[in-house]
Amino acid sequence: xxxxxxxxxxxxxxxxxxxxxxxxxxxxxxxxxxxxxxxxxxxxxxxxxxxxxxxxxxxxxxxxxxxxxxxxxxxxxxxxxxxxxxxxxxxxxxxxxxxxxxxxxxxxxxxxxxxxxxxxxxxxxxxxxxxxxxxxxxxxxxxxxxxxxxxxxxxxxxxxxxxxxxxxxxxxxxxxxxxxxxxxxxxxxxxxxxxxxxxxxxxxxxxxxxxxxxxxxxxxxxxxxxxxxxxxxxxxxxxxxxxxxxxxxxxxxxxxxxxxxxxxxxxxxxxxxxxxxxxxxxxxxxxxxxxxxxxxxxxxxxxxxxxxxxxxx
Numbered sequence: 001x002x003x004x005x006x007x008x009x010x011x012x013x014x015x016x017x018x019x020x021x022x023x024x025x026x027x028x029x030x031x032x033x034x035x036x037x038x039x040x041x042x043x044x045x046x047x048x049x050x051x052x053x054x055x056x057x058x059x060x061x062x063x064x065x066x067x068x069x070x071x072x073x074x075x076x077x078x079x080x081x082x083x084x085x086x087x088x089x090x091x092x093x094x095x096x097x098x099x100x101x102x103x104x105x106x107x108x109x110x111x112x113x114x115x116x117x118x119x120x121x122x123x124x125x126x127x128x129x130x131x132x133x134x135x136x137x138x139x140x141x142x143x144x145x146x147x148x149x150x151x152x153x154x155x156x157x158x159x160x161x162x163x164x165x166x167x168x169x170x171x172x173x174x175x176x177x178x179x180x181x182x183x184x185x186x187x188x189x190x191x192x193x194x195x196x197x198x199x200x201x202x203x204x205x206x207x208x209x210x211x212x213x214x215x216x217x218x219x220x221x222x223x224x225x226x227x228x229x230x231x232x233x234x235x236x237x238x239x240x241x242x243x244x245x246x247x248x249x250x251x252x253x254x255x256x257x258x259x260x261x262x263x264x265x266x267x268x269x270x271x272x273x274x275x276x277x278x279x280x281x282x283x284x285x286x287x288x289x290x291x292x293x294x295x296x297x298x299x300x301x302x303x304x305x306x307x308x309x310x311x312x313x
Contacts, residue, residue: 006105007136009103009105010105010106010135010136010137010138011136012105013035013104013105013106013135013136013165014105014135014136014138016165017031017032017035017135017164017165020164020165026071027071029073029140030071030073031164032135032138032140033073033140033142034062034164035106035164035165036106036133036140036142037059037075037142038161038162038163038164038170039104039106039167040075040095040108040133040142040144041055041075041161041170041172042100042102042104042161042167042168042169042170043095043096043098043100043108044095044098044170044172045170045171045172046098046100047094047095047098048094049091049094049095050172051080052079052080052081052091053077053078053079053080053146053172053173054077054078054156054172054173054174054175055076055077055078055161055172055173055174055175056076056077056078056147056174056175056180057072057074057075057076057077057145058070058071058072058074058076058199058203059072059075059076060174060175060177060180062161062162063159063161063162063174064177064210064211065210070199070202070203070206070262070264071262071263073142073143074142074143074144074145075142075143075144075145076144076145076146076147077144077145077146077147078146078147078148078175079127079146079147079148080148083117083125083126083127083146083148085115085116085117085127086115088115088127088129088146089113089114089115089129092113092115092129092131092144093110093111093113094110095108096108096109096110096113096131097110102167102168104165104167105135105136106133106134106135107133107134107135108131108132108133109131109132109133109134110131112130112131112132112141113129113130113131114129114130114131115127115128115129115130116128118145125147125148125149126145126146126147126148127145127146127148128143128144128145128146129143129144129145129146130142130143130144131144149228156173156174156175156176157173157174157176158171158172158173159171159172159173159174176217176221177207177211177213178213178214178217178218178220178221179221179225180203180207181204181207181213181218181221181222181280182218182221182222182224182225182226183225184197184200184201184203184204185204185222185225185280185284186222186225186226186229186231187200188200188201188238188240189226189231189233189234189238189239189240190229190231191240192239192240193239193245193248195239195240196254198254198255198257198258199258201240201255201269201272201273201276202258202259202264202272204276204279204280205267205272205275205276208275208276208279208297208299208300209275209299209300210299210300211299212296212297212298212299213296213297214296215283215293215294215295215296215297215303216292216293216294218283218293218297219283219286219287219292219293222283222284222287223287233284233287233288234284234288235288237281238284240273241273241276241277241280241281243270245273246269246270246273246274247270251269252268252269255269255272256269278302279297282295282303
């Protein structure tokens with residue numbers, strides 16, 4: 001393909017992305033980043049490394065529904081194997097070099113890949129990869145955070161990641177949302193008053209408002225996650241759900257800053273925490289008392305004995 005043909009393809013892609021961002025009333029930079037993440041996942045899913053990663057984090061909302069409520073410019077993955085920075089840098093360089101037959105107009109600069117070890121909230125090991133991509137003369141960096149140590153069994157299903165411009169979609173394994181909730185609840189319990197992860201509260205609040213949950217599966221995910229991370233199931237009310245925590249001035253400022261930064265629908269922190277408590281506390285109490293929990297959660301309502309008819313991705 002000639003340079004002129006490559007330029008024409010890149011220009012066409014940029015125009016289509018501009019049209020998409022205007023139609024969706026989405027920040028153009030966010031649209032560009034999401035496109036770069038999508039096409040990187042396509043290369044990953046067509047590489048020898050496809051089985052070494054599972055999609056997690058806020059990008060999952062693009063898989064779970066048509067209305068990804070929380071904008072994010074990062075890609076989160078669960079990695080398997082050795083969390084060695086230099087080895088992961090080489091893996092990502094190789095993914096950047098994957099050739100495809102899809103004319104998506106984007107180039108990932110293998111030589112730009114840089115990695116560093118990360119530890120969030122002093123809790124979990126991981127590696128952060130940054131790399132440059134270009135669409136014609138437009139160039140930006142994207143960030144990939146890779147976590148290690150969490151076990152995902154057969155509940156991680158293979159799904160097609162939605163394509164912004166209706167191109168061939170990446171196909172990869174994704175976290176089930178029971179496990180996503182379990183990990184966020186464990187962080188709430190483990191961090192206590194030191195918790196500043198407002199995104200976890202908002203994510204659980206949104207998930208409880210949008211999806212049905214099988215109580216047995218959620219209880220299993222919570223129990224497994226707490227055990228793996230060495231956290232005791234709380235017998236009483238977790239700190240994160242107490243009046244002192246929810247009405248703390250610093251926590252409320254952190255919440256309001258998170259809402260404002262991400263242009264999210266406003267809800268007070270105590271109100272969101274109350275809804276999360278209604279969703280999570282019955283499960284924690286059953287686990288603390290070594291009882292089974294086989295109720296069904298209806299979105300935005302409550303736990304009941306009503307059965308559901310759905311299949312989780």
